[in-house]
Amino acid sequence: MHLLASSQLQLAGSMTVIRLSLHVLAATVWVGGQFVLAGMLPTIRGLGEGAPKKMAQAFGRLSWPAYWLLIATGVWNFIAVDPANASSSWNAAFGIKMVCVIAAGLGTFLHTRAKTPKARGIYAGIGALASIAALVLGIAIAG
Numbered sequence: 001m002h003l004l005a006s007s008q009l010q011l012a013g014s015m016t017v018i019r020l021s022l023h024v025l026a027a028t029v030w031v032g033g034q035f036v037l038a039g040m041l042p043t044i045r046g047l048g049e050g051a052p053k054k055m056a057q058a059f060g061r062l063s064w065p066a067y068w069l070l071i072a073t074g075v076w077n078f079i080a081v082d083p084a085n086a087s088s089s090w091n092a093a094f095g096i097k098m099v100c101v102i103a104a105g106l107g108t109f110l111h112t113r114a115k116t117p118k119a120r121g122i123y124a125g126i127g128a129l130a131s132i133a134a135l136v137l138g139i140a141i142a143g
């Protein structure tokens with residue numbers, strides 16, 4: 001709800017723009033990158049036996065910094081949104097989002113360490129689903 005007398009849309013302040021742009025940019029790399037990599041996998045497999053592993057390692061050098069940037073800017077977000085004023089449904093969504101963030105990181109990490117294709121697939125699925133859930137809940141709490 002707008003507290004201003006006029007119902008005109010207002011621009012976000014510059015610190016808000018920087019904070020949310022960094023958070024969303026990191027989310028595009030962490031979440032979007034997983035889907036782009038998965039979509040390119042059939043082509044990558046055709047490049048040779050070691051190609052999927054090399055591509056996964058190259059992606060990890062981009063995606064893990066993005067994950068840590070999500071955590072850092074996420075803490076910044078949490079401080080900035082004045083959580084003392086949050087409704088119980090906001091708190092619940094935020095709490096579930098934190099569980100998803102941990103599941104996303106843990107699932108992805110275990111995916112990189114898995115020894116069998118089955119385990120690799122299961123952990124990749126957990127990581128991807130938890131990442132999407134964290135993204136959707138992020139939009140819900142920012143809304």
Ligand code: HEM
Binds near residue numbers: 024
């Ligand atoms: C996998 C990790 C994460 C993803 C994919 C993610 C994604 C998002 C997205 C897409 C938004 C919406 C931005 C907007 O619409 O302007 C958002 C908002 C938010 N995120 Fe995250 N996030 C992640 C981790 C975190 C962490 C670790 C925290 C807290 C420690 C956090 C706290 C927040 C808060 C408080 C908002 C609302 C910001 C606002 O209303 O200004 N996020 N997140």
